[in-house]
Amino acid sequence: MKKVMITGGAGFIGVNLIRYILAEKPDWHIINFDMLTYAGNLASLASVEKNPNYTFVRGDVTDTDAVNRAMKDCWGVMHLAAESHVDRSIDDPGPFLNTNVIGTQKLLDAARGHKIEKFLQVSTDEVYGSLSKDDPPFTEDNHLDPNSPYSASKTSGDLLAKAYHATYGLPVVISRCSNNYGPYQFPEKLIPLLINNAKQDKPIPVYGDGMQVRDWIYVTDHCRGLVDIFEKGRTGEVYNLGGNSEMYNLDLIKLVLKEMKKSESLITFVKDRLGHDRRYAMDNSKITSELGWEPQFKFEDAIKMTVNWYLNNLDWVNQVISGDYLEYYKRQYVER
Numbered sequence: 001m002k003k004v005m006i007t008g009g010a011g012f013i014g015v016n017l018i019r020y021i022l023a024e025k026p027d028w029h030i031i032n033f034d035m036l037t038y039a040g041n042l043a044s045l046a047s048v049e050k051n052p053n054y055t056f057v058r059g060d061v062t063d064t065d066a067v068n069r070a071m072k073d074c075w076g077v078m079h080l081a082a083e084s085h086v087d088r089s090i091d092d093p094g095p096f097l098n099t100n101v102i103g104t105q106k107l108l109d110a111a112r113g114h115k116i117e118k119f120l121q122v123s124t125d126e127v128y129g130s131l132s133k134d135d136p137p138f139t140e141d142n143h144l145d146p147n148s149p150y151s152a153s154k155t156s157g158d159l160l161a162k163a164y165h166a167t168y169g170l171p172v173v174i175s176r177c178s179n180n181y182g183p184y185q186f187p188e189k190l191i192p193l194l195i196n197n198a199k200q201d202k203p204i205p206v207y208g209d210g211m212q213v214r215d216w217i218y219v220t221d222h223c224r225g226l227v228d229i230f231e232k233g234r235t236g237e238v239y240n241l242g243g244n245s246e247m248y249n250l251d252l253i254k255l256v257l258k259e260m261k262k263s264e265s266l267i268t269f270v271k272d273r274l275g276h277d278r279r280y281a282m283d284n285s286k287i288t289s290e291l292g293w294e295p296q297f298k299f300e301d302a303i304k305m306t307v308n309w310y311l312n313n314l315d316w317v318n319q320v321i322s323g324d325y326l327e328y329y330k331r332q333y334v335e336r
């Protein structure tokens with residue numbers, strides 16, 4: 001059995017990743033290490049919580065003792081835990097530096113001590129900053145130029161991971177991915193917020209002119225890529241992942257409204273986000289040529305699956321918004 005620690009496994013991508021691994025890797029045992037912040041939701045893992053290949057540990061990545069206890073006998077670490085919402089980082093950068101920088105350093109130190117054989121640092125396209133309309137997509141060689149406290153904290157974690165490889169020889173690999181969409185995403189993020197508001201005929205807030213471009217990737221494609229990089233990626237290397245689906249935010253919103261048969265009059269333009277990046281786009285050539293990974297889901301199909309998932313899981317959405325699930329699981333799992 002290969003014991004693998006996944007940090008942030010109760011968040012949007014973590015939940016999808018754990019479900020993917022339990023289905024695809026019967027010889028892995030997952031330790032899901034998560035503090036259960038507002039963004040962590042164990043209700044999303046209820047159907048797998050009794051799987052013998054799965055253990056949940058409630059803990060904070062900045063807590064050295066808790067991290068060391070959970071990492072004992074692990075083969076590898078997939079580090080996803082983060083404060084992840086850009087707007088929250090603009091309101092209060094402190095928790096972002098604490099979790100995304102100090103937390104990453106604590107994990108890297110523990111990984112050295114436990115002689116971890118593979119450490120995957122899950123990073124983001126936002127570390128590259130913003131592209132203008134005609135720039136080529138980001139490659140792994142682009143310089144790092146983050147613009148928000150969130151992306152600056154993720155860049156710091158990313159660079160620390162690289163430095164631990166160069167300095168101590170820690171077997172680190174780094175993934176940088178574009179915007180994800182799919183089931184179990186916290187409804188403060190664009191796509192679930194849009195679906196939830198449209199369902200209730202509430203206004204859809206759109207930042208600025210809505211002409212920001214994002215490259216959307218279905219979360220399952222990201223998870224499959226993370227496993228490929230973790231298993232086969234060369235240590236010390238960075239791999240970009242994108243969905244080959246660049247789109248203006250406004251076009252995305254109109255497409256979802258059309259799919260839901262809702263009026264575009266719900267669109268409400270609001271003051272632009274401070275430091276808002278204009279465009280992200282990813283070049284997948286490296287991961288495709290080295291590891292054979294490509295996105296498999298077409299945006300047109302996967303966005304329909306996503307809309308249907310949220311409409312069919314309104315209980316999940318309401319539970320998440322009310323915060324009821326969080327109190328329930330926090331009572332069940334005391335921090336260790």
Ligand SMILES: NC(=O)c1ccc[n+]([C@@H]2O[C@H](COP(=O)([O-])OP(=O)(O)OC[C@H]3O[C@@H](n4cnc5c(N)ncnc54)[C@H](O)[C@@H]3O)[C@@H](O)[C@H]2O)c1
Pocket residue numbers: 007008009010011012013014033034035036037038039040041059060061062079080081082083084085099103122123124125154176177178179180181186
């Ligand atoms: N969502 C995206 O589109 C996207 C794209 C590229 C990269 N990423 C990266 O992927 C990772 C996961 O993103 P997500 O969208 O699932 O985030 P999320 O906010 O949905 O989940 C984050 C999880 O981390 C946990 N967490 C937060 N602070 C913690 C701490 N101090 N100790 C332990 N656990 C803690 C939370 O409880 C939550 O379960 C992040 O590192 C993010 O930067 C996300």
